Amino acid sequence: MLVARYSAVAHRTAALLGAGDEAEDVVQEAFVKAFRHLAGFRRDAAFKPWLLRIVANQTHTTTRARGRRGELTLRIGAQPELRVPDDPEGAVIATDRRARLLDAVRALPEREREAVVCRYFLQLSEAETAEVLGCPLGSVKSRTSRGLARLRKEVGRELS
Template sequence: MPEIQGDQKLIRRLQAGDVEALGDLYDRYRHQIYRTALAITHDPNAADDILQECFLRVYRYANRIDPALPLAPWLYRVTVNLSYTWTKRNRRNAVSLDGVIDYLTSAPSAAPEPSAEQAELLQKIQEAIDALPFEQRAVIVLHYLNGLSVKEIAEVLECPVGTVKSRLHHARRKLRKQLGHPGWVSELAHGYT
């Protein structure tokens, strides 16, 4: 609740013309937005562009944002939509996954390097996620990478909870089938934290 109250204050400040509030919101959400865009696009430059565009839209549409509502779902919706648009325009399958995997698996503190076996597993998981249709990939990223609940994902994607559950179910089933090991889907959550 303190984060929502903090967002409310920052949005109100931004609506009153205080540009420093935008910087505070950027500092609060930039990592989540960048990681989400990177996980969907697999392109660090695109993720940077999406991050900047997302906060440009916060600034541009500040007066349309309801301070009483949590800001995170709105930011994720903009991020997913921008990522979807980028992905449709740039159907690149030959993007190196090394940077994505390194970023997604790195912890803020100094963590030991993953073993070769762990790195191989993470690469297989990332390739399996890449093979998912965009709608399923977005749900997996929002759920496992960002820790959003099914209800929160439904709000972000502006679709029914049942649709999110279905996409999540089908994505997990495809991942299990492609990875050939039922426990690897749970590894997904650990690889993305």
């Protein structure tokens, strides 16, 4: 039941944090580790942040092992559009903007990228993000703020 419920967000987390083509393996290993350590899970805690922290740690292990820390393959977890856009030109512009934003997110320093991804792509709260990343709440706030400032600067530079 837990695998069915959290598989999609676990895959999205692994992909957004840099697992790329190895996201499936990362998630599978994370669920195995979660199962093995289920006895240590605090029943009063939320399961999702606990699992996503395992996914994040496994993603770091995997990316370090392959030696590509800086590379990030972002996948948007949104469902594909099934309708033909009313405004093809607008759709092309939106796709281009999305691609430029994802490129800018990929270029962020790792800690800022992780915070921005958790907060805005995975829509986690600041507390959940802190739990997933294993850092203090204040660090999540400052990393997110710095990451967003860099993104605003980068987007502003592209529009000029």
